[in-house]
Amino acid sequence: MKGELYACKDRNGTVLGVAKTVDGAMKHAPNDKTYAIVRGEYTSDGTRHAIGRGRQVAVREFDPSGGFRWYVG
Numbered sequence: 001m002k003g004e005l006y007a008c009k010d011r012n013g014t015v016l017g018v019a020k021t022v023d024g025a026m027k028h029a030p031n032d033k034t035y036a037i038v039r040g041e042y043t044s045d046g047t048r049h050a051i052g053r054g055r056q057v058a059v060r061e062f063d064p065s066g067g068f069r070w071y072v073g
Contacts, residue, residue: 004042007051011035015051022057026070029060033068036060 006025008016017028022038029036041054063069 004040005051006038006040006057007054009037009039018051022072026058026060033060035062035068 003020005018005020006022007018008025008028010016010030011034016030016036017025019025019028022040025038026036036059037056038058039054040057041051058070058072060068060070
């Protein structure tokens, strides 16, 4: 598989799931609305080395207006 992969990780750095899209990776976050992060990694040769250590593309954290929400970008 070539191109960018996205990994969803929990607070402890455990990879919860990998997807081809940011939205797909966000769906791997637990339903309890806790902290989660999505990182993208471009793999031109199709390998998955260091998956989940690439650039941050989304994070779910506490929202001052109440609860948790995703911040993408």
